[in-house]
Amino acid sequence: MRMIEGGHGFAGDPRAVGGVGGHIGAPHSVVGQRVVRHDARDKVQAATAYAGDWAMPGMLHGVVVRSPYPSARIRGIDTTKAAAMRGVACVLTARDVPRNTLMTDVPGQTTTVGPLRAKLHVLAEDRVRHQGEPVALVAAETLEQARDAADAVEVDYEPRPGVFDAEQALAPDAPKVHDEGNLLAHWRIARGDVDAAFAGAAVVVEGEYRTQFVDSAYLEPETGVAWIDSDGVITIRLSTQVIEHFRDVADVLDVPQNRVRVIGAYLGGGFGGKEDVTVEVYLGLLAVKTGRPVKMVWTRQESLLARAKRHPYRLRYRTAAAKTGEILAQDVELLGDSGAYAYLSALVLLYSTVTACGPYRVPAARVQARVAYTNNPPTSAMRGFGAMQTVFGYESQMDRVARALGLPPADVRKANALRRGDTLPVGQVIETHCALPELIDRAWAGLGAPTPPRAPHAKVGRGLACNLQPYGRIVWLHDWASAWVGFEMDGSLVVRCGCPDVGGGQASSLCQIAAEVLGVPIDRISVHIADSALTPLAGTTTASRQLYMSGNATLKASGELREQILGVAAKLLETSVADVDLAGGEVRAADGRTMPLRQVLAACARMGVPRSHLAVYHAPAGEPVDLTKGSGKIFPDYTFGCHAVELEVDTETGRVRLLKHVAAHDVGRAINPMSVEGQIEGGAVQGLGYAMMEEVVLEDGINLTTSFASYLIPTTVDVPDVEAIVLESGEGLGPFGARGIGEPPIGPPAAAVANAIEDATGARVTRLPMTPERVARALRLLT
Amino acid sequence: MTTRLLINGRARDVDVEPHRTLLEVLRDTLGIFDAKEGCNEGVCGACTVLLDGRPVSSCLVLAVATRGKPITTVRGLERDGDLHPLQDAFLRHGAVQCGFCTPGMLLTAYAFVEAHPHPDRAAIREALEGNLCRCTGYTKIVDAVEDYARNRCG
Missing domain, CATH: 1.10.150.120 ([2Fe-2S]-binding domain)
Structure with missing residues (x-):
């Protein structure tokens, strides 16, 4: 199930290194190889110490008391009974939290809503705004004692009217979730003369689409252990995508930031759901209050109940096209549900706004995007981050345009595909190669010979969908990452980098990069990651950014270290630096002489030349732009992809059977093709879950899907094999020309499936997930 | 109550309360973290171990009920320290x-x-x-x- 293609035919230099520098040997000996990851070797032996596989002597167990109501006033909390129970060490409420209110600034907000200062309470004060909102904390000697005490905390709630739908939340008389009103953010793009384009169009296609709440559903729930280490440093070892939350913990505890240390364990999955703060603030509070180690493990039910979800959207599209299939204009209105708190909603909405017109040239565009507070569970980051929901909109529209004009959907997409030098509606110029036409051809051809239907009432259809997904953070966030690379005296190598590894091979890729540059066998490298006190900070493992950012930092550090070592080696061998190389763990001169690395390193020590280097990589930066004036760069770059699916629809029941899935992405450069394919295959299947089955079902803010028996994610029998096609244009901004590939593959599947269902049956499904019932409705089997 | 568990060919005598699941005893009593807790309701399979050679969700099995039956965790697959x-x-x-x-x-x-x-x-x-x-x-x-x-x- 794999296919790797070289970058021939592309304009870019395949060995471009994103301007970071460092010697790049060619052909690559480690980069591009199907390296077995060190973390995988640990994981098949259950040798990885996940956050929950950690215990401390004298450890307490912490539990969160959560609101059963989606909207209520808290008249009072009585903890007396709970605090007196056997084994209970402490019970905390909002008044015990040194700084209970966290304010978030969302930079770049340029709307009528005004600069966003979103408020979040660590523990609820006088109101709860969603079911599952944390109200109190308990720590006790055993988990049972902690749970019993949590049940005994008496909270006097007065239920209040709530609002459970983003549209209703924006009505003038809607209950206010926050005093400032329910409109959280509003982004707009206006480019070209949209009305004139519609007036002159050969065809105008209108569509309204709805997407649902979904859960990250990582197999490892939110977990951590905290203790007070020497010199009073509050140390928290947990499953997180962002070790920089040590600063949030310090702010809440009102201690200096250097008194909190976060250690990021290898994660049992993240997918964005461990980007916001989870257990760390609660653990810090309990450890400080009791002076003892505390463990907190959220149950699956708790995680499904209360953790941030993906934003459900209503997407309204009007698309104008010429007879040739050329897209003339898009008029898009997006409305998202933020749930009860802001978290990252405004930024998620920005991703939607920027990507609303897809990977196509759209000369005139109007995008209006809003996100509203409701009393539903909060929504925030999840793989794709707002650039996912829009794919269902724009790619459904592209097929409908093609159908209206009687043109092949693939041809319409290829004719409109972005090219280097084109400008997105937001005003950003595409500066790198966009391989969309080739990706479309390859994905479509990958479906092979058509599968015959299994029964007379079964119909087989095919569909495709393309996407663009930013990688790297918004340029006005001035992103950076750092890494340290150093030799030990025996020639073994150490890499230190603050990058959390969510399971995508983040740490292992850094080893491959260092091995490539420094000529060290990969099994001679140890990598230490994700410790806010001991590893150089590298930012979040989100936004498809770690290979790009930490990869570039490691490349830069390795390149500088190489120069240091080769300088000494050249002196020892009495030759020039250009005539020495590092390979196979030794120094090799152009004339065939070799010298053990150990000898060079000893000389470095004598000569006072460092055997390590710390490097910082700064991503291209920019200033916040006014989207409506359409003048700027928003993201460093984008990853493009195309998925093609074949499926069979049972026209008597509406059941859809997925038959084939081909997923093609231009990843720039595959550092480890096995990991790249893994991202593509896994992302595609998460996208199929979104398409076919996943939905957090809420009834007036009450979550009805709080177990894996009711919140269904794809199993082995729900999905077909995914064939990953990896294109390598060498055009990315990451090390060796790599692009981010963590998020992109989740985008296209839902639209590809909807397009294939229409291809099979003529019926269009516009609401996710496309359950048999919804397909049956589209087929008019149900009314 | 003391119960003899046979884990990866080794007998372990453990003081087990009768309501404890095998998963709890493995992880919390014995510090054997080979089985993971993903849902604690028998759906996700992350806590699977072999009981008498057959896969079971250890979150659904009472530890005392496994008395005397061979339990295999993933480390029990290894042969002489080599990967299976x-x-x-x-x-x-x-x-x-x-x-x-x-x-x-x-x-x-x-x-x-x-x-x-x-x-x-x-x-x-x-x-x-x-x-x-x-x-x-x-x-x-x-x-x-x-x-x-x-x-x-x-």
């Missing part, structure tokens, strides 16, 4: 990402191939239905199990 060929197949095929499902997945696959030495891909998928994986999309896991089964029979 199935573990090796998972590595070569890139079937591991976050790894949280991996111990359970390996044990279910191992028991299945023991009982069905010549499976096709569809049969492998049926066998692994009770082990959720959120990262890989399953393709490489099925590749690994297929490859292992093929090589096992020579």
